[in-house]
Amino acid sequence: MKNEQxxxxxxxxxxxxxxxxxxxxNRVDGGGRWGxxxxxxxxxxxxxxxxxxxxxxxxxxxxxxxxHLDVIQRATKLFDRVIVAVxxxxxxxxxxxxxxxxxxxxxxxxxxxPNVETDAF
Numbered sequence: 058m059k060n061e062q063x064x065x066x067x068x069x070x071x072x073x074x075x076x077x078x079x080x081x082x083n084r085v086d087g088g089g090r091w092g093x094x095x096x097x098x099x100x101x102x103x104x105x106x107x108x109x110x111x112x113x114x115x116x117x118x119x120x121x122x123x124x125h126l127d128v129i130q131r132a133t134k135l136f137d138r139v140i141v142a143v144x145x146x147x148x149x150x151x152x153x154x155x156x157x158x159x160x161x162x163x164x165x166x167x168x169x170x171p172n173v174e175t176d177a178f
Contacts (some may be wrong), residue, residue: 119152
């Protein structure tokens with residue numbers, strides 16, 4: 058047997074060689090409409106694939122109320138991602154705002170919440 062000097066990379070999985078820091082989180086772009094539902098995480102020298110807890114909160118939000126905002130804020134504490142989906146409801150009369158106006162209003166109201174996204178359907 059040869060006496061080979063081993064360095065610290067010999068004990069790490071192959072996927073961990075030449076990486077930056079173990080505290081860094083790298084997201085995988087899923088290319089979907091709302092991005093990836095998974096994230097890669099480097100923690101303690103291990104590469105882990107973690108499923109993001111995602112919730113979709115659909116509604117017409119015509120008008121957006123403090124009650125809606127309260128539900129959204131509470132959801133941010135329970136889920137990794139909150140998607141607020143502004144719906145076009147033809148059956149709801151009267152219509153106070155257009156769908157584009159409601160989408161803009163919701164986006165401006167939740168911009169301080171980092172894990173909240175808005176979309177229309």
